[in-house]
Amino acid sequence: MIIGSGRVKHAYLFVAATIPLDQRASQRLFPLAWQQLGQADPNFKALFDQVEKRDGSLTMGGAKTLNMADFTKIFQTWLQTKGVSCPNFNSLINRQVFFISNEERNPRGGNKYQWSVGVYFDIEIKR
Numbered sequence: 545m546i547i548g549s550g551r552v553k554h555a556y557l558f559v560a561a562t563i564p565l566d567q568r569a570s571q572r573l574f575p576l577a578w579q580q581l582g583q584a585d586p587n588f589k590a591l592f593d594q595v596e597k598r599d600g601s602l603t604m605g606g607a608k609t610l611n612m613a614d615f616t617k618i619f620q621t622w623l624q625t626k627g628v629s630c631p632n633f634n635s636l637i638n639r640q641v642f643f644i645s646n647e648e649r650n651p652r653g654g655n656k657y658q659w660s661v662g663v664y665f666d667i668e669i670k671r
Contacts, residue, residue: 550667552594555602556626558619560609561659563650570606577644577661588642591665612645612658619643619662628664640665 559570559577582589595601605622609615620633630636637643645660 550669552591552598552601552665553668554666555592555595556623556628556664556666557602557604558622558662559604559606559659560612560615560618561606561657562609562612563655563657564608565606565659570604573648573659573661574604576646577663580646581642581644581661581663584644585638585642587639588663591640591667592663595665612660615643615645615660615662619664623664628666630664636664640667 557574559565559573561573565573578592582592603626605626607618607622609618616633620630623630630641633641642663643660645658647656647658649655650657
């Protein structure tokens with residue numbers, strides 16, 4: 545288990561949706577995602593609590609996608625643009641990498657759209 549064996553150096557937060565999201569809409573989704581992830585996974589909550597205690601320890605990004613099935617690949621590509629390499633990405637899911645997806649109604653037009661949030665915690669492991 546990761547909790548207790550290291551400290552979060554940085555968090556990378558990424559949102560993608562099937563419609564274009566402006567910055568305000570993206571920022572509205574992040575707290576909803578945190579709440580849902582924190583309720584579902586105590587590992588996420590413990591790691592995110594570390595980030596909240598340290599200002600400036602997170603990077604946020606976003607994109608529009610036609611197919612949410614590609615979200616994991618899009619998230620990994622975005623992480624690479626930030627200098628983060630995760631060759632063992634799948635083994636980090638629910639330990640350092642967390643995902644949440646949902647559906648919302650577009651305030652402009654009322655049509656439903658899908659969104660996903662990915663979070664990667666860069667952890668400094670204590671030796």
